[in-house]
Every structure is written in structure tokens, then in C-alpha cells.
Amino acid sequence: MFNHPLTEARRPSSSLPTHVRHIASNVTRAMVTVSRWIQLHCQREQLAELEDHQLADLGLSRTQVRNECAKWPWEA
Numbered sequence: 001m002f003n004h005p006l007t008e009a010r011r012p013s014s015s016l017p018t019h020v021r022h023i024a025s026n027v028t029r030a031m032v033t034v035s036r037w038i039q040l041h042c043q044r045e046q047l048a049e050l051e052d053h054q055l056a057d058l059g060l061s062r063t064q065v066r067n068e069c070a071k072w073p074w075e076a
Contacts, residue, residue, distance in 0.1 A: 037073035044069045 016024075048069045050058075055065060 040073050040076075044071070 047060075047065055050065070052062060055062060
């Protein structure tokens, strides 16, 4: 029977070749990592916008916030 390309694309992931599953796994991991970096960036921006009394409630100084906000997204 003729196999249509779209039909082939609908195969369960377990029947995909190993290299395709490996590539898909790497792409997924990269997307999760970039998503986490974006979250960290947004959280640091929000932290920078807090007023001094709010930082004091959190037990943070303005210097600590500046140091945190100066980090690259991949620095935890």
C-alpha cells in the first residue's frame, strides 16, 4: 500500500528513528532552558522594581538586588 508522507509523520514517537528522537529531545531541552532564562530575566526585572521597604521585607538590600540583576540569565 502507498504510504503518504503525512501518514508517515503521524507515527507514534516510539517508532521514529533513534536519531530523530534524539534531535527532538535536544530541541525540547533547549526550549525548556531558554524558557527558564526568560523567566529568570522577568523575575529579576520585577525584583529591581521593588521599593526599599519591600526589599527589607524580603531581607534583601539594594546592593544584593543589583548584584542579582547583573547576572546573565544562565547564571542561577
